[in-house]
Amino acid sequence: MISPTFPMCARAMRLAGALALAIAALTVPQAAIAADAPPKVAVDADGTVHVPAMAVPVSSMLSPEAKQYMADHLHDMQNPEKVKQVAGVPVFMEPYLAEARAAFATTMREHRIGGVRVFDYAPKAGIAPRNARRVLINLHGGGFMGCFPGCAELEAIPVAALGKVRVVSVDYRQGPDHTFPAASEDVALVYRELLKSHRPEQIGIYGCSAGGMLTGMSLAWFQKHGLPRPGAAGIFCAGLTSSSNGFGGDADYMTAAVGEARPAPAWPTTTPPTWTALPYFKDADPKDPLVSPGSSDAVLRLFPPTLILTATRGFELSSAVKTHTRLVALGVPAELHVWEGLFHGFFYKPDMPESREAYAVIVKFFDRNLAR
Template sequence: MTRPAKGASRMLRAIVALLAFLQGSPSIHAQDTPPPQVRVEDDGTVHVPAMTVPVSVMLSPEAKRYVADHLKAMQNPQQVRQNNGVPVFMEPYLAEAKSTFAYAMTERRLGGVRVFDYAPKAGIAPKNARRVLINLHGGGFMGCFPACAELESIPVAALGHVRVVSVDYRQGPAYRFPAASEDVAQVYRELLKTYPAANIGIYGCSAGGMLTGMATAWFQKHALPRPGAVGIFCAGLTTSANGFGGDADYMTAAVGEARPAPKWPPSADAPWTSLPYFAGADPRDPLVSPGSSDEVLRQFPPTLIITATRGFELSSAVRTHSRMVALGVDADLHVWEGLFHGFFYKPNMPESREAYDVILKFFDKHLGQ
């Protein structure tokens, strides 16, 4: 009997070992069971089977931990409750901001409205001596003052060496639209006595991003001069019964906020928004939804829009930007990968610092000297 050559023998053993490995491989056995199928209805509605979504590999290590912590916090009712306007899960972010940045805050009233007036301890930069930013804080028109105001204002004031005035506007359920727009207009009128309109920027996150657009539309209706630039962050200028509208109502809430998508189709009795502040308001009114009027949008100043791929405002932000561009508005859209609604509230995360840099460069470019 002829014995196989040594080389052939080694090859045979390698093949046997490979076959044994493949027979025991879970991935091979998985092929025996077909994966769940995506089902598509005639009207285009897509039924997506359960799936696993890991944290994006494109994030910094700090952001990966932040996403996991945020999703866990959103599942804990105790973490989202507020203590004197500070959600529990934001307490460490607020402590981080206050220990990181050197700033001074003065509580005062402008135009009869309470504001927190921030300035960098190092002093306002000469180029910003005749500039001011107005911050309109987030919180669903139901709180988060001062927490959201501080997290949106402190880093910008300190890093940008610029004055930031955060408005404690009236909110629901005690107040309804248009109370907040009226308060912003009062503060704006008072600041116009000191600053040219072209040197005033307005920005906000979430409800504050919505209010930035609403206030800009309010200024148009009441013949107030157009501000130099605005920032619509964590928001867009459209709304729906479930959020800001579009695909994001159904595609980002789970991976960004750890909550299930709303039922489809929505109830015919569902209000256009569940926020008490808007009770009785007309969603077609451009003072409520500026994105509903091309005439209003066309008159917007340079606009910066910031969102993230897991932000439930993503679709509205994209839609707002594309419509503005089509209407000839100078609009910039920045989308952060793998992050969620209001992601830049954690001040020392690399992606937050990137966002602050974008904000400051935008206002520096567009505000008058």
């Protein structure tokens, strides 16, 4: 049995210990204390924060598969051989493509729609009856400089198989050989042709990274050229703003290192700052809503229901949040889903619980919002 005097004794012992530490501290040279003190965060008059060097571990909230994936991705991004593209497929994506083809049974037909080359996917098990008149247009990522068919396959195959729906991935024109508005024109050609066999509310459009940007740009292009609004849109791994370092906002500085293993960019030295470094947008006006639909409330107000996907280490995080906030303020039905601890385009690896979560969100969103 514990003595009733134990709590009082324990408190007394703790107090004595604290006093002893305080007395000892008085005898320690102040230089030693300063040497052991953690570095301070410095703040400039304009609010710029200087963060001292720090270590950021992989998030404890990730699945075991995602933890390993995160570590592998960070190392891959520092290996020049891994980021090279071979026939439109970045080397680091090759095992992800193998996973996708093994896990999701689809057929693919390469042909042209409206004169534009497409990869046309369907589930091997057949399209679900509820999706017989539905179709999704996929706009692949790659910085408007490649990744077809690599990114296209990883964005289209899981959705086609799990959603039991047709997915048309567009091989739109890219930089540096082509510049704005070539890609928007190609998407519109495909969309016009699909409108001959589908009602607009039966058509969805989505993409990741550059494809997410192009999704918003295409919606603006449709408005400008009198094309009806599609039934739903998905802006993934992207937002509707941009900068010379990514998509703009805090994420340009806060996620580059922990998400992509690259140092944060230098503070902009031009006034106004360079709005993008992508050659596709050479000579394009960032104030043009067809280039930056996020700059126009009039354009955003006419968007269909929109799904936005990002992650806490995605360099598009700030833009995705800003885009969602603006759409909601304008009365557009919009959803924002953010995955903890992951990075730009994280769901390209199919064999991971978090990727399966993202696929489920995508499939359910289009199923809810497209007409049957």
